Amino acid sequence: MILLSFDIEEFDMPFEYNKELSFPEQLAVSTEGTNKILNILKQAGVKATFYCTANYAQHKPEVINDIIAQGHEVASHGYYHSDFKPEHLIQSKLKLEELTGKPVIGYRMARMMPVDEKEIEKAGYVYNSSINPTWLPGRYNNFSKPRRWFYYQNVLQLPSSVSPLIRFPLFWLSFHNLPMGLLKWFSKTTHRKDGYLNLYFHPWEFTDLNKPEKYGFPGYVTKNTGDAFVKRLTDFIAWAQSKGYVFDRTDNFVKKIQIESEK
Template sequence: MKDIMISFDIEDYFHVETFKHIVNKGDWESLEHRVEGSTEKILELMENANAKGTFFVLGWVAEKFPELVKKIHLNGHEIASHGYNHDLVYNISENEFREDLRKSKKLLEDLTGEEIIGYRAPTFSITEDGLDILKEEGFKYDSSINMLNYHDKYSNIDNEENQIIETLANGLIEVKIPVMKSVVSLPWGGGGYFRLIPYPLYRNGVKKILKQHNTFCFYLHPWELDYNQPKFENINRFEKFRHYYGLKQTEKKLKKLVNDFEACTIKTFLNNTNNHLV
């Protein structure tokens, strides 16, 4: 079976964009923190499958739980940046974006002793200008474009749906989150869609995308393995469905995924396909 790139956005349940209207940044410290335990589940699961992945770590998490970052790194996984504050890129200024990138990058490099070369924007919110800034700030690849072209929060940045890995005009490598082409483009990269789609159907979709593209990039969040996370009640039905649906089954489905496919880091995959990142 061909390798798939597997990635995790390391953030806590209260960082997600769905809850921004009820959870302020000033509240983050006072809420129950569960990202350590959830990420530990992923590390154990990956170790049991002898699989490696890319962990896009939020700077806020890295600063609060530095030993967690070190453990991920020592376990042989790739550490990449998820920014620091989990702000949507298209909602902040270019200077704010640069500051957010630099703060997270330095923090992660100090913890790992290695250059951080990959980035993923919160909620796939990258912009055209943001891609140029990433290149200027020393990143070698980005994974912030979701090929799904209908979503209320993702960036509407123009992208070619015919290739998952693309070298941009500025030299930055873009690793896109794939869709499965049918009558319409179906979301198939992971996250809530992974929780929603029955696993046998999802696995067949991954095989189909691999056959078409020779590659696949999967993503998930630690909180998606945490059914017992604190529940927010003052949200609407759609928000409850978006965040909580399928949490009980996610860990079991992830175990199947990493055993059905050979999983590797984004950095490893790109290096092995003649992109020569390092």
């Protein structure tokens, strides 16, 4: 099984590179990318999970409605992307449930940063997908964390997928920079070992990021963005389907784990 997920947020990444972007522009970039993602998924007949900030969802309820109407899962990505308080866990959950009319059972911390699992449980989440179980310089070192799903503090942990042995991360930057043949080989090897893949992306990757004066991003971020990334993800999904891999929402995968655990 392959779990595709997308972090729908206000596009604040330029701030990390000392650039400014107005809030309406942040929303516009994320919305442009989200609409492209929805089209890719619709054309492929694939369902996925969208981790949304409550801040984005409040300002773009029509996009959230489209996500729900097309059969995808909405999970929480916090209240704001660049600000976090423990109370945001329950507040974002309640706001997203109000906007979607659906239960919100999953959480992903912005930028895959650490989060108190006791607070996650207290807020009523069933699963947390906030761990990238690898080492990224200047960001995190999670070599001590399990690669596959596990329970901690009564919450199911769903780390993003990394390859066996060397723990090469199969995350968004890998999809931009690796040759597709190598990426597919890593994906096949990891799926054979783990039985599933948990992959995550952002809507702004599907827009043109090659704007150095505006965003200030390095080449490894801007490579294969916009239409090139639409083509890459479309190609990856088609390849996976041709190999017999099944795509599903994260909440459905979690339910299967719960059923197996109860046997």
